[in-house]
Amino acid sequence: MLAPIPAARLQGARYRHGAVCALDGLDLELHAGEVLALLGPNGAGKSTTVDLLLGLKTPDEGEARLFGADPRGVASRLQVGVMLQSAVLPERLTVRELIEWASCHYPHPMPVADAAALAGIGDLLAKRYGRLSGGQQRRVQFAIALCGQPRLLFLDEPTTGLDIGARAQVWAAVRSMAAQGCAVLLTTHYLEEAEALADRVVVLDRGRTLAAGTTAQVRALVGGRRIRCLTALPAEVVAGWPQVREAQVVGGRLEVVTGEAEAVVRCLLDADPALQELEVLRAGLAEAFVELTNPHAREAA
Numbered sequence: 001m002l003a004p005i006p007a008a009r010l011q012g013a014r015y016r017h018g019a020v021c022a023l024d025g026l027d028l029e030l031h032a033g034e035v036l037a038l039l040g041p042n043g044a045g046k047s048t049t050v051d052l053l054l055g056l057k058t059p060d061e062g063e064a065r066l067f068g069a070d071p072r073g074v075a076s077r078l079q080v081g082v083m084l085q086s087a088v089l090p091e092r093l094t095v096r097e098l099i100e101w102a103s104c105h106y107p108h109p110m111p112v113a114d115a116a117a118l119a120g121i122g123d124l125l126a127k128r129y130g131r132l133s134g135g136q137q138r139r140v141q142f143a144i145a146l147c148g149q150p151r152l153l154f155l156d157e158p159t160t161g162l163d164i165g166a167r168a169q170v171w172a173a174v175r176s177m178a179a180q181g182c183a184v185l186l187t188t189h190y191l192e193e194a195e196a197l198a199d200r201v202v203v204l205d206r207g208r209t210l211a212a213g214t215t216a217q218v219r220a221l222v223g224g225r226r227i228r229c230l231t232a233l234p235a236e237v238v239a240g241w242p243q244v245r246e247a248q249v250v251g252g253r254l255e256v257v258t259g260e261a262e263a264v265v266r267c268l269l270d271a272d273p274a275l276q277e278l279e280v281l282r283a284g285l286a287e288a289f290v291e292l293t294n295p296h297a298r299e300a301a
């Protein structure tokens, strides 16, 4: 049987912005029903990846394909919904008018009310776009990305600037779209967002893949633990211990990231017999990300 054609694919994609190599031979595949999170520090090449797949830029070398075809073709574009990092929309139009205008570009759009409900802006349809808060405008852009019932959704930092409730609404909508078979490419700096949504993550750095796999696989690459406790020990002191990768006070508690949890727990208890509420947690994507994109670790590798 033939393998299914990926919704989006980059093969050996290189792209230079003048002297800067933004993508250095990147391979990437995204399939129907899958949420792929593209992670990486500022300047890693995430937006350039999205631009190549959308046909907004053409790779200097290698290939970008949507549903096996040129991303610039009309057939590809009609199957894609996009939410870029910033968007300029006519401020005098109402939310309903904007969603209707976007919908009419697609062959099988969803009802305007459904797109608005998915984005959590059902009560804003009659408001002018220019009168909305930044977070509300962001959700209108999200509704516009989904309204065409796309088979592929690009979301470039979709929840930046959203409050907790709005973020949860966007997450629920992304899950619902993926459950219906839509492929979703998500770029984000919120690692908990990738952890909550993504089937797979790709960690980019300087235009290359540093790590790729399920969130569990990427997490396992570092095998660290997070220790949390109430203690009078200063974080700067603990940060200087040889087994400790990172130590800081978060919400009044000391948080330590380490690859040698048992040894650090012993040191903590020796150094502060009054220490309380000790917890040892498995490493999350945040620890993996810090480690993988840490310049010292990179250089050593």
Ligand SMILES: Nc1ncnc2c1ncn2[C@@H]1O[C@H](COP(=O)(O)OP(=O)(O)OP(=O)(O)O)[C@@H](O)[C@H]1O
Binding pocket: 017, 018, 020, 021, 022, 040, 041, 042, 043, 044, 045, 046, 047, 048, 049
């Ligand atoms: N128009 C441009 N002109 C010159 N260099 C650019 C341009 N756009 C991007 N770059 C460079 O290309 C590299 C990749 O940028 P890109 O915007 O793809 O990164 P990113 O991972 O999306 O970053 P961020 O997380 O900050 O959005 C960076 O070094 C950036 O400085």
